[in-house]
Amino acid sequence: METLTISGLSKTYTNGVQALSNVSLTIPVGMFGLLGPNGAGKSTFMRTIATLQEPDKGTIILGETDVLKNKHQVRKKLGYLPQEFGVYPRVSADVLLNHLAVLKGITNKKERTEIVKALLYKTNLYEKRKKNLGSYSGGMKQRFGIAQALLLNPTLLIVDEPTAGLDPAERNRFHNLLNELSAATIVILSTHIVEDVKELCTSMAIICNGKVLLTGNPLQAIEDIKGKIFSKVIKKSQHETYNEQYTIIADRLFQGNTVIHIFSDGDPGNGFKPVEADLSDVYFSQIFGQFTSVKKQY
Amino acid sequence: MLFEIFKFEINYRIRQYNTYLYFIILFLFSIVAVDFIFEGQLGPLKRNAPIIIARTMGISSALLLMIPSMIMGVAVLRDFDHQMESLQFVNPIKKSDYLLGRFLGSFVILVFIFTAIPFGMMVGDRMPWHDPDKLIPFDFWHYLQPFLFLVVPTLFFSGSLFFVTGALSRKLLIVYIQGFFFLIVYLVAINLAKGSDNPFLTGLLEPFTFQTVPIVTSSWSVIERNTAIVPITGMLLYNRLLWIALGMLTLVIGHHLFSFHVVRDKAASRKKKKAGETENKKLNPCTMENQLQQAQSAPMPLVFPQTGIQANVVQLYHLTLFSYKSIVAAISFWAIVLCGMGILFINSFNLGTSYGVNNVPATYIIAGELVELTWIFFVAIILFYSGELVWKERDTRINLLFDTLPISNLINLSGKFLGLMLTLVLLIFTMIGTGMLFQSLHGYYEYELDVYFAAFFVEVFPFLILLGIVCFVSQVLVNNKYLAHLVVLIFIGISTVGCRVLGLDHGLITFGGSLLTTYSDMNGYGHFLKPYLWFKVYWISFSLLLFMIAVLFSVRGTEAGFRRRWQQSRVQLTAPVKRISMTAIIILILSGGYIFYNTNIVNRYASRATQHKYRAKYEQLLKPLTSLPQPRIAAVNLNLDLYPGERAYSVKGQYILFNPAEKAINEIHIQKLPADQVQLEYLTVEGGAILDSTYNYYGYHILKLNQPLQPGDSLKMEFKQHFTSIGFAERPNTFVVYNGTFLDNYHFPTIGYNQDIELEDATIRAEFGLKPQLKRAKINDSAALLEGKSNGDGEEIDFEIIVSTDYNQSVVAPGNLKKTWAEQGRRYFHFASDKPISNFYAILSARYEVLRKFWYPDKENIAMEIYYHSGHIFNLDRMMNGMKQSLGYYSKHFSPYQYQQMRIAETPAYSGRGQSFPGLISISENVGFIMDIDDTTDMDMPFFIVAHEMAHQWWGDQVNPANVQGKTMVSESLAQYSALMVFKKEFSEQKVKKLLRWNMRQYLKYRSGKAMHETPLSLVGSKQEYIHYNKGMINLNALQHYISEDSVNKALQRFIRDWNSYTGLKKQRTDRYPTTNDLLGYFRDVTADSMQHIIQDLFASVILYDNKLRHAEYEKVSEKQYSVTVTLDMKKMRIDSLGNENSAAIKDWIELGIYSEDVHGKENLVLLKKIMINSTQTTLKLFVPQKPAKVVLDPNLLLIDKNMADNEKSFNNL
Secondary structure (H helix, E strand, O other): OEEEEEEEEEEEOOOOEEEEEEEEEOOEEEEEEOOOOOOOOOHHHHHHHHHOOOOOOEEEEEEOEOOOOOHHHHHHOOOOOOOOOOOOOEEEEEHHHHHHHHHOOOHHHHHHHHHHHHHHHHOOOHHHOOOHHOOOOOOHHHHHHHHOOOOOOOOEEEEEEEOOOOOOOHHHHHHHHHHHHOOOOEEEEOOOOOHHHHOOEEEEEEEOOOOEEEEEOHHHHHHHHHEEEEEEOHHHHHHHHHHHHOEEEEEEOOOOOEEEEEOOOOOOOOEEEEEEOOOOHHHHHHHHHHHHHHHHOO | OHHHHHHHHHHHHHHHHHHHHHHHHHHHHHHHHHHHHHOOOOOOOOOOOOHHHHHHHHHHHHHOOOOHHHHHHHHHHHHHHHOOHHHHHOOOOOOHHHHHHHHHHHHHHHHHHOOOOHHHHHHHHHHOOOOHHHHOOHHHHHHHHHHHHHHHHHHHHHHHHHHHHHHHHHHHHHHHHHHHHHHHHHHHHHHHHHOOOHHHHHHHOOOOOOHHHHHHOOOOHHHHHOOOOOOOOHHHHHHHHHHHHHHHHHHHHHHOOOOOOOOOOHHHHHHHHHHHHHHHHOOOOOHHHHHHHHHOOOOOOOOOOOOOOOHHHHHHHHHHHHHHHHHHHHHHHHHHHHHHHHHHHOOOOOOOOOOOOOOOOHHHHHHHHHHHHHHHHHHHHHHHHHHHHOOOHHHOOOOOHHHHHOOOHHHHHHHHHHHHHHHHHHHHHHHHHHHOOOOOOOOOOOOHHHHHHHHHHHHHHHHHHHHHHHHHHHHHOOOOHHHHHHHEEEEEHHHHHHHHOOOOOOOOOOOOOOOOOOOOOOOOOOOHHHHHHHHHHHHHHHHHHHHHHHHHHHHOOOOOHHHHHHHHHHHHOOHHHEEEEEEEHHHHHHHEEEEHHHHHOOOOOOOHHHHHHHHHOOOHHHHHHHOOOEEEEEEEEEEEEEHHOOEEEEEEEEEEEEEEOOOOOEEEEEEEOOOEEEEEEEEEEEEEEEOOOHHHHOEEEEEEEEEEOOOOOOEEEEEEEEOOOOOOOOOOOOOOOOOOOOEEEOOOOOOOOOOOHOOOOOHHHOOOOOOOOOOEEEOOOOOOHHHHOOOOOOOEEEEEEEEEEEEOOOOOOOEEEEEEEEEEEEEEEEOOOOOOEEOEEEEEEEEEEEEEEEEEEOOOOOOEEEEEEOOOOOHHHHHHHHHHHHHHHHHHHHHOOOOOOEEEEEEEEOOOOOEOOOEEEEHHHHHOOOOOOOOOOOOHHHHHHHHHHHHOOOEEEOEEOEEEOOOHHHHHHHHHHHHHHHHHHOOOOHHHHHHHHHHHHHHHHHHEEEOHHHHHHHOOOOOOHHHHHHHHHHHHHHHHHHOOHHHHHHHHHHHHHHHHHOOOHHHHOOOOOOOHHHHHHHHOOOOOOOHOOOOOOOOOOOOOOEEEEEEEEEEEEEEEEEEEEEEEEEEEEEEEOOOOOOEEEEEEEEEEEEEEEOOOOOEEEEEEEEEOOOOOOOEEEEOOOOOOEEEEEEEOOOEEOOHHHHHHHOOOOO
């Protein structure tokens, strides 16, 4: 069983944006969730592992293989579904999948036909396999993306926001598929949907502004903040005052008023009631904790 | 709002680096535009004459049409391409404001970019290397005026068109190729318009004015051409207004059609329909659903990816097919293919010859035509689809999927490249099919697939491979699709033209090496093939190396910065890449070395510059020696062993040299043919001499005689000369070839200085401080009068030759074939002339077939033989008949034929002409042998060509004109006349008129194309074919019409009697040779006093008419009488020696023909009236007994009329 070890990964784009800053992670076989807000550096991180980009610093080791130096080796075991991708509009799904299969090295025709057929079934595209990809809806295209990522029985599967645009049924189906695979595969799943991680992943990392804020088991993380989350219903106008006093990690509207969650080691009083923490509280406490610490520096 | 959009557009463009890039490209181009367009053929015109500036700007604006297309096409498209349209169109902007603002903004930028042309040209004209004599004083207006009035309207029209197509099509590819397409369509239109005789229409419709300007200035004198500004009036003004109006119309239509919505209605409805379909399909039966469930829950089959060579081959094959299919699936591809097919269809195959009739559709002609008509589409496909393929993944944004595939750049890029090549190969097969179809439709079934394959896969395909590789490399390295195309063009420009300008013209340096010499049915590709292939091997291995660079630097992943790619390139340097690169380097070095060894070590390589220097030096050093008196050749005896298979010969020769002068000759100067393959083994003279080798470098040998050659004395000179071909030279020659060797007397040692070696081009001569060459010595040049066509080497000789050649070849040479025998597997031919012949002989050797007939004049018979290449049997009977009729007519009317046989021998296509030697005519295979003559409509040109060459046995051989002005009137014009007379006897009047009209047109066409001023026929110089061939025929025909054929023949008979080289009554009393002065004397003698002015008009002046039948009507007087009233406009012009046209008083006989039409629609001449005209406008009334159908002014084509089209009127009111 191989492990993916990432150490000291840093990347700054030419426009000055620091996308990754000294990221170190160890990712074992199984599902690994990568949580983070938009622009956190998730995609950069995943592209770097997927051999599409060079970091400025750091190493990535898959089992024994140095990913950055042996890209070709890694690509043979890699499945990758980028967050955004296009397809050839005038080519049908089975033709393109077949084409990709050849390029992935499945040159045995029988094998190829079988895997293509199986994947089309698994992604529920078999019926539409003869249709040009140009006529596919966003969800169908996404499923096609999933199918191509699984072509090689990959040992490293990187999926970047895979369920965006899928309806609940398809999303479910995909989650099952991932789950099935994760027995023998390193699956890295990036998302900003906290629920996905909770449902699927055995380990996770929260990443923000290119930094890893937290790593570990999702349940463990929830356990760690148990009893530290409190909520209160406040008026919208009071938000400002509360924000100065407490670390608000979440707020949502409830019948015209605002429900806020705060993070506190002890009972903050002031009408706050303890709530049962879930993964989104972990996530937001990390994110906002990060911002607060930034705030404090100034 | 309009102004805001306009301002935004300008600001946007100002910040684009493209704007400046285009400006710089145009600027650089304009600096050399004049040289590029006129190629130094300015003649007497100055480099910065306003008319030259105007024409250059016109042509430049057409050639650079790609730039308006790029600038204007993207003005609207940009929003779609960047998918900004949703944001843009929801803003409260009026459609007209949006479009007009964008248009005006881009147009202003476009005009700014094109101001680079006048500025570039100004700078170009000021470059220090121009000869100040070739310039007129600088005037800013000369540049600004044509820019404002010619270029800006052109830009407006093309800009409008491209703007609208870009906005409507919303396709970048269309924007990108429309400029190119427009240019192609335009070129096709020009081609089609060539046949039309209506310059007004051409002038009016020409969008770029580069044809209009010459039309409106066609009557200008040289002085006007050099000073006057092209006025924007008349035709030119209408032309400009027309195109501006069309531009506006295009904009209005574009505005009307442009839809200001994000999704166009058509697309939207289609989408809806699709959505409906899918909904229907969702109603699947439950059982299906179950099956699906099962399939989905089944475990994933295991796959075992393959690596290694076998897998790579499969992948390569797959990628090739995939790329090929993706090209073929593209609509744009079919647009290009259809366009190409359209051109083939419209233009059809040009089987035309320069003789006004067609050739048979022989395979090599059809293949050549296919290549010529469509190569530009092949280039277009390579240019565009190399870009499309390299950018295929990134354009559809599938690249992130592709870049993680475990496939190497090498296989990926190679697959794409092979896919492109496969597309081309299949297109080529289609073209071959088209060609064969065309041949079949013409009833020609000798398909010769090997010739087709060679034409495409040997001549063209290597170039396509090279171009393809360059395009791929450029796409990868430049990493900007459109810029990369430009880089390719610049690269090709620099590596071919650029290198040549720098004097680097060796095929090892100029990219791709040189082209393959024309295919010949007789000789195939001959000895040219081997070096050609070596050069291609060299360049393809070079390109392979370039391709490996592209492989190393291919963009993979999300970072395309060059620094990153540089870092990555080391990773990409995999074992296969290394192996291929090493192999390529080894092949490159080996083939390059082998080529260098052949071209520069075994053979001598001389760059153009070196050759020029050699020729200039030759003239400077040796011309002074011409003052030394030299002997003349009186007899030639050669013993020639030809080895066609080895392209070699050795010849032992003996000349009898004779001293015709009054002083003793102390040294004899012998010129060897200046070719390295030719070596003189020895050169000796009777009585002995010391060989002075000072000028050996020039092949110029001086024999210092031990005993001077006394006046009237002769001596024997002996030599042995070898021709050896070892390896191959950079520029192979055609002296000795495998099949169809053709050697003439200039190939063997000649006497003294050889003017043919001199540089000809005046500009190059000037570089070496040499004055322009005199085109032909003055008619009264006493030294030149002593020389005939052998330039004074001895004009009449006794001739004997023994030639041996390969056993399967025959030899043709002048003289009686005394004996022929075989010996040691070789064939021997012994020819000897029983009387002197002119010193202008040829020896031909090829695998000939022979057709032999006899002509029986009153005494003994004369053998007529045609030596032809197997299969070229189409016109043998016509040629044979031409020979026979000519012998009959000429010996009856001029003088008896002088030899006992007449031979015609076919030569390979290299010379492309017919030549007449004593008793021997050589005709190139592509001239008469493969013409396709339809007896009902076509002029029988094989007959005519033979009749013409036959006439040279009299005009050229019997009468040898002096080497002065008018020489070619005696040889060529008289040959034209003689052939016409024979032709007239044999064919219908209609065909004779067709021939005359064709010659008239040729004359008018080439006369307007010449910058050099025109001389009268009797003073015609060299290289004025349109005068001595075309005008010569018209004017001599007119003469015989005026004074009768018999009178002209009588004059010619006397001319021969007095001036033939061997027994001429006057010739025997003088050393000089006859001139046109002598000839015109005989003409005058047979011309009535009242007609004497005709001689002056036809031969001693340049006269042009612009006559017009202004008006004609008829009235019925009675059943048997009709009156016809005609009004004539007459204009006679005399062209002076400076090229000015001056109107001349008319006092000429002019013919008017009235035709009636019988019930079958056949025209009959009912009245031919000769009228004396002496005013510019005349109204006449004529009576005819039948209803007139047509009136024709000058029906017999006696006057050279600038515009023949307005000389007739038909009465259609039946």
